[in-house]
Amino acid sequence: TARLSPWPYPRWIAHRGAGKQAPENTLAAFRHGAALGWTSYECDVKLSADGELFLLHDDTLQRTSDGHGIAGLLDWTALSRLDAGSWQGPAWAGEPLPRLEAIARHCLARGHTLNIEIKPTTGTDAPTGRAVALAVRDLWQDAVQAGRSPWPLLSSFQPEALAAARIAAPELPRALLLDTLQADSWQRADELGCVAVVLNHRLIDGHGLIAQRQADGLRVLVYTVNDAARARQLFDWGLDGVISDAVDDIREQVEALAR
Numbered sequence: 001t002a003r004l005s006p007w008p009y010p011r012w013i014a015h016r017g018a019g020k021q022a023p024e025n026t027l028a029a030f031r032h033g034a035a036l037g038w039t040s041y042e043c044d045v046k047l048s049a050d051g052e053l054f055l056l057h058d059d060t061l062q063r064t065s066d067g068h069g070i071a072g073l074l075d076w077t078a079l080s081r082l083d084a085g086s087w088q089g090p091a092w093a094g095e096p097l098p099r100l101e102a103i104a105r106h107c108l109a110r111g112h113t114l115n116i117e118i119k120p121t122t123g124t125d126a127p128t129g130r131a132v133a134l135a136v137r138d139l140w141q142d143a144v145q146a147g148r149s150p151w152p153l154l155s156s157f158q159p160e161a162l163a164a165a166r167i168a169a170p171e172l173p174r175a176l177l178l179d180t181l182q183a184d185s186w187q188r189a190d191e192l193g194c195v196a197v198v199l200n201h202r203l204i205d206g207h208g209l210i211a212q213r214q215a216d217g218l219r220v221l222v223y224t225v226n227d228a229a230r231a232r233q234l235f236d237w238g239l240d241g242v243i244s245d246a247v248d249d250i251r252e253q254v255e256a257l258a259r
């Protein structure tokens with residue numbers, strides 16, 4: 001039985017900042033989550049054409065901003081002028097795409113922890129993984145050495161991004177994201193030196209899968225659980241963390257369900 005690494009992260013993680021009630025992956029979403037008492041966040045990070053790291057979920061800009069086309073083909077100057085809030089409502093007009101650096105400052109100032117999903121623009125897995133790892137080392141190093149923060153957890157659906165992150169900064173904790181299970185999924189996580197897997201919660205139908213992964217030394221987290229009864233069940237099965245959109249009330253509801 002492998003040993004589980006210490007786990008410095010809260011078990012509740014707000015998805016895309018707290019990006020269901022505020023524009024996803026913006027500082028406004030992080031502020032919204034903080035106002036509701038959330039202390040741990042997932043966000044999606046990609047690389048601009050000129051090498052800046054910023055938050056965005058999709059490859060393209062049109063769903064969550066007033067821009068169009070592939071975000072990763074633009075320089076940061078152009079990206080920084082976009083409105084990433086108005087699509088969610090007039091109250092958020094003018095909210096910009098944030099750089100990873102701004103999110104790092106926000107979280108470090110509050111003692112909040114981060115799960116950075118490396119979300120490469122198609123075809124840029126390795127360079128994005130490498131850039132995220134080097135930036136995270138730079139931004140968090142002092143706080144980690146002073147014991148003020150754990151490292152962010154780096155996760156990705158793209159093994160190549162995690163492999164590149166590992167080469168650039170092997171000390172950073174990594175997690176493989178899995179939306180489906182293949183015969184070699186666990187072996188893959190192991191080969192990438194992961195401390196955790198982050199699974200689509202629908203892949204879990206009982207306590208066995210969680211217990212087996214933990215016996216192999218892997219923490220088990222899931223996305224995206226918005227139903228309190230489901231979250232309660234998963235925690236009762238020994239789950240290490242839940243990524244959720246339901247930031248307004250799910251934690252209280254799950255507490256109320258506790259036996």
Ligand code: G3P
Pocket residue numbers: 015016042044057117155177198223243
């Ligand atoms: O990191 C977990 C979750 O965010 C993965 O799905 O599409 O919301 O990035 P997605």
Ligand code: MG
Pocket residue numbers: 016042043044117
């Ligand atoms: Mg994500």
